[in-house]
Amino acid sequence: MTQLDPKAGLGTIAIHGGQVPDPTTGAVMTPIYQTSTYAQEALGKNKGYEYARTHNATRAALERNLAALEGAKHGLSYSSGLAATNTLMQTLSAGDHVVCGQNTYGGTYRLFDKVWRRHGLEFTFVDAASVESIAAAFTPATRMVFVETPTNPLMQLTDIAAVVAVARPRGIKVVVDNTFMTPYFQRPLALGADASFHSVTKYLNGHSDMVGGALLVNDDGLHEQLRFLQNASGAVPGPMDCFLALRGTKTLAVRMERHDRNARELAAVLAKHPKAGKVFYPGLSDHPQHELAKRQASGFGGMISFVPGDGSLEAGRIVFDRFRLFTRAESLGGVESLVCHPASMTHASVPRERRLAMGFADGLLRLSVGIEDVADLRDDLEQALGAV
Numbered sequence: 001m002t003q004l005d006p007k008a009g010l011g012t013i014a015i016h017g018g019q020v021p022d023p024t025t026g027a028v029m030t031p032i033y034q035t036s037t038y039a040q041e042a043l044g045k046n047k048g049y050e051y052a053r054t055h056n057a058t059r060a061a062l063e064r065n066l067a068a069l070e071g072a073k074h075g076l077s078y079s080s081g082l083a084a085t086n087t088l089m090q091t092l093s094a095g096d097h098v099v100c101g102q103n104t105y106g107g108t109y110r111l112f113d114k115v116w117r118r119h120g121l122e123f124t125f126v127d128a129a130s131v132e133s134i135a136a137a138f139t140p141a142t143r144m145v146f147v148e149t150p151t152n153p154l155m156q157l158t159d160i161a162a163v164v165a166v167a168r169p170r171g172i173k174v175v176v177d178n179t180f181m182t183p184y185f186q187r188p189l190a191l192g193a194d195a196s197f198h199s200v201t202k203y204l205n206g207h208s209d210m211v212g213g214a215l216l217v218n219d220d221g222l223h224e225q226l227r228f229l230q231n232a233s234g235a236v237p238g239p240m241d242c243f244l245a246l247r248g249t250k251t252l253a254v255r256m257e258r259h260d261r262n263a264r265e266l267a268a269v270l271a272k273h274p275k276a277g278k279v280f281y282p283g284l285s286d287h288p289q290h291e292l293a294k295r296q297a298s299g300f301g302g303m304i305s306f307v308p309g310d311g312s313l314e315a316g317r318i319v320f321d322r323f324r325l326f327t328r329a330e331s332l333g334g335v336e337s338l339v340c341h342p343a344s345m346t347h348a349s350v351p352r353e354r355r356l357a358m359g360f361a362d363g364l365l366r367l368s369v370g371i372e373d374v375a376d377l378r379d380d381l382e383q384a385l386g387a388v
């Protein structure tokens, strides 16, 4: 393993963390170990690899790299973000209770509500911007708090350290979906969380060309349990996808700096624009949790939501259809800028009354600000808004 100085910065860790030249050839980049099985030298004698559901060197290189980035002792990577969440839920047993943010990623909500509830887990969905609401939902059966910060698309934050302070004394594990911030800006384990979760599909890979997930943990027992469950239930990523993710993480530092810089500028444009209503971005000083954002993370990220015109579906449609450089698509976190209409795309399953009650207008649009030249992004945003 490259011996990294304990004070090495994240830009260095992103490139070198957990990486070794390939032991057979010295290849500087970990090869794609595209194999399902490994030869035994003799009965019971192998090189530590038996079957690729259990062990794959490309996957292991990615897991070491992600663990180094999060400052975690252990990393596990999965075939998708939801495969990681699903495996995490397998650590619980029927009758156990989970407290989850109500504004969580739609697929997470669906997995909990439509799959795990049927298997006897119980969930309470609360306003996770309020630590009091989280604590008030605890029951003697509560085993886990699952929060996403910031949330999608309303960019609400949860105070991670404050949640840990109420959960830990009761032996309740705290899991943070860190997809939007990435370890470059926010490190939940350092704030006391038990696990940091990622949809690797998004910023960690950063190039919109694979789907993957990860869990980063410090506790040896939890790690062992997750490893067992991953092997037992099979939610493993392929080596090609691990290679792509590992290629992506090498540029995490430069990408996140640029996503953040571009988004700050576009958020400022939107905040002053006569044709934009409410703007949701933790970097704006009028964001209700701006101080928490500054304290808990070292950047604000590349995600912005805003309400075009009067907030009607028609205003949203006119602006959405007018974008030229921003691509109309779901997902986020790639080098290219995307625009999404959550009410008809990512959040179509959320009832309209519930959306409106959360302050989520019919026409609300979400931007995943990419790393293009910001002047071009600004021009596109302004011409699109001009249509309303």
Ligand SMILES: *Cc1c(COP(=O)(O)O)cnc(C)c1O
Pocket (backbone or CB within 6 Å): 080, 081, 082, 083, 105, 107, 108, 148, 152, 177, 179, 180, 198, 199, 200, 201, 202, 211, 212, 213
């Ligand atoms: C995409 C996403 C997920 C789910 O991850 P997949 O890789 O799509 O399975 C979970 N949480 C957040 C915040 C996401 O954006």
